[in-house]
Amino acid sequence: MNKKLTLISLRDYWRKISTHRSFWLFLVGLIIFPHFFLLLPYHEDAFVKAIAIALASCLALWILRAQNEGEKSHQEAISRLETINTVTTALTQSFDLEHTLDDILDEVLEVLGVEAGAVYLLNENEQGLTLVAHRNLPAEVVEETSGLRSARMLARHKDFKCKLAGPLRSKGSINGLLFGGSRTSCPILRQQKELLNTICNTTGVFVENVRLYQERARQLQTERCVCEVVEEVTSELELDKVLLKVTRIAVSLVEADGGLMALWDRERNVITYPYLHHLPPALTDVTVSKGKGLSGKVMTTGRPTVIDDYKTYPGAIPAFVQAGLASVMAVPIGSGERIFGALSVLSINKTRGFSDRDMAILTAIGRQAGIAIENSYLYENLRFYARRIMQAQEDERKRIARELHDDTIQSLIAFSRRLEVLTTSIGLLPTDAVQYISRLQGAVGDMIKRVRRFSQDLRPPILDDLGLLPTLEELTEELDRQDGLKAKFIVVGEERRLSSEIELTLFRIAQEALNNVRRHAQANSAVITVELSNSAVKMTIQDDGQGFEPPMSTEHPATSGKLGLVGMQERARLLGGTLVVDSAPGKGTKVIIKVPI
Template identity: 25%
Template structure:
């Protein structure tokens, strides 16, 4: 909880401040501030005036100092001009003239100019008795020695004075222009009393103005206090008359607007409360609030409609007592995870018992709001999904039946392929072979002069050969004899050779290490997967090169078929309606499922296609 800062007062002072009216409080606050401000203003005016006067005095003294130094410099330049700086009498005469010139410079009524040499001996002073005095031990002289030019605030054998000085190096003189502070700040000192009286008069006038304005200000506030009291008692229709355009008038308008909005919000809140109560009571799910010990603290009225219980029957009970015994460990673990986190958690499914004795399946998502001061509990939002679960179960059964039917169709298809292949080979193939021999025999019976008939026989002989080859290839496509005679690898190799011969593909085959013996049904399924893949590559991929690999990886037999063709958008193809999707991909997936294998297809437009068939192997046969 946040802590509020407070000023410690004695009980009597607290009682005093509590009972004093706001009018008195405003006066107690504003009057001292006004008086203090006026006095401070007078003080600041006095101070700034002194500073300004001091600055002007310093500037004025510096002009006198410049004039004195210029007088000394003119006499010294005279000595230099006539090259008599080494003649003592000439130097003395020049110094005497310089002193005479400095004495003519007026420094106010009490100010004067004096000169001190580098050793601290007074060389020039208006008072003759001061000439020759030693000031080397004075503090202000030590300050002079540190800088060749500056300002002094000092006291020496007289009143405190303000001075400026400058060092004249040719003669080793420190020229000091000084004026007593009484003379410098005399004008401002004389106005001190006037300023004080002016401040007192201003304070009195301002106090009267503050009292008058405070009374005017308090009148609207009293109306606002009465209005707030009435609104607090529930009279939301209360309004305050607006009589001015100032802040208090604005406050009155804001108060009226607030009362109006409060009246509207109160009505909206009632309507919202009724609305949400109706939603909760008629909600198809159940909203439950649990404590940290799983005790039911709140449950929505929809409970009676969904499960048949009354709300009072479950309040205070352990929620896990209503959960199916088989689902209770799942719920206990889920609730522990919920307590360990804050906010929303993943959904969970468990069964709750209906009063009729049957069990209903609920999908529940949970929010841990134990740290929320308002809720202070774990909120469960449960939705009855029993009907959906029944549909899902029915869908699974239908899917299982569909797979079974598909498997039977493929098995029947393979049987029919085998029968048709056998009949083509045994009946049609034998008849064509007899026809071929008959044509050859007829050709031998013709006379040498019957050239036209001989050509027709030869053409018919070649055509019969072509028919026999087509029938043989058709029999191979329906059921390759190599698959039964030589095995899967030989059959796939024959399929590859046929693709190379008819479609001019560059196919690399690597079956090194594939020594697993599959049963006949598994070999047929794998062969058909290769047949479908190579047919699609030859007819649709536009590929130039194909790589085929077979290898053993742990307990899996893996086959990889990869081409450099144009590829395709797999997601787009899978999202097509059933009548536009085609049977090739669906048939391949079903054959892989019958093998208990995984079929992985990686492709993209312009990226080629990679098909990976992974068959789990247990003791040399598909698991």
């Protein structure tokens, strides 16, 4: 062990002294002069020979030194290549920018032989630097919030006696800065500068590629989210669900702290804030007059607006200031030339900047929200007119049913009684005439039954007089009595009257469903169940018939061939309810209707 240490020490000492010119001159003299004095007395050409020997010795020593320097340069080149290979490998294994730069900084510090270092990146908006990785820096440099000031402090810091720095370049543009420093003096070699420059250029390309990848990923995410907004807008007509989700998506895409949506209340003529994300729920109670606040300004001008510091904004609403709003970006919500409100994203308790990309994203979402609101208004109008039409139909059915009951049926009954009087005059009429009158009387009786049933189908008086439950019970008994089905009626919950609109809608749906059971199901039994709760009423109609394959969609009734199902579903929708049909060939059919009370 001691022998090995001695050999290593001698080798290091040899490498150290062999780098000085004086050593080589001394070595040449040591070889030449003894030889010169030894040869001089014996030969007249001794001096020439000594010079030749000296030259040969110098040449040999020069060759030896060149070999040593070549070997040293070769080793240094291998070391540089290994460092570059390590850095390149690290750059190609991950798209995690900060983690990768942190690893690269360790490699750079090791190869440069310095203990402190830092990596600064130019912000994507090219405004200022950000310290993303550092080692052994002074506390004041690390704690400085401005990356640009931090880099200047580092460059001028007196603690560092040796400093190296290089820009992270890619395609002629600078993406950042790499710094290395030591608190002790150290020589800076040309090879170190070249190696640092190579690493900086490679890292600069990596930074640009990662940012391009991240930008593309953000674009794809934006496109997916905008498509999601479009899908929500086109597939959902319940405005509350759509707009709340739109607000959340907007906050996510812009990477904001929170968001809100302001809408114009047409009934109260004020601006309200019904949809909030990551904000106190109490803000939904805030109302302002037309044109007031940031949202009012955006709704009035129709132009997007960015407020860097909401506290200093003249139109700031105190409740929002107390909630901690800092930077706010707002865009109008509209469709065509109509503006319905404003969509805002914001930072809380800390200001931030919003890019042109953020503005473009929020503007696109604002347009989609405007389309959603316009569709909702159109849907509300459609529901209003549909209700009016159905009400007119029900009024007309009620009138016709009353006329059939009060006029047509009574006339038929009177006619039947006159025929009955004729049949009592047997002695005055021929036998054939009496038989004909009897058959006619039977036909009139059947006609009375059909008209009475038709009148009941149009509008049963029991529905207005006693309500939904007795009417459904009568329908069940009629199904059992007239069609031979084992029908059963079940009520769950406290029996009570509902609003006339709900009772009429549920009756019509039950009537249509039972007609389908009677005509198409080929069923042996049917069960009607009504479940009453404080918030909703649920009606289930189930049979054990042949079943069918329900249509995938009822959006196109003409092609689905299920107009009855479409009618039942539309009636349920008009009350804000749902209708589900569960059926399969050979498995019977179950119709479930749920309507809020």
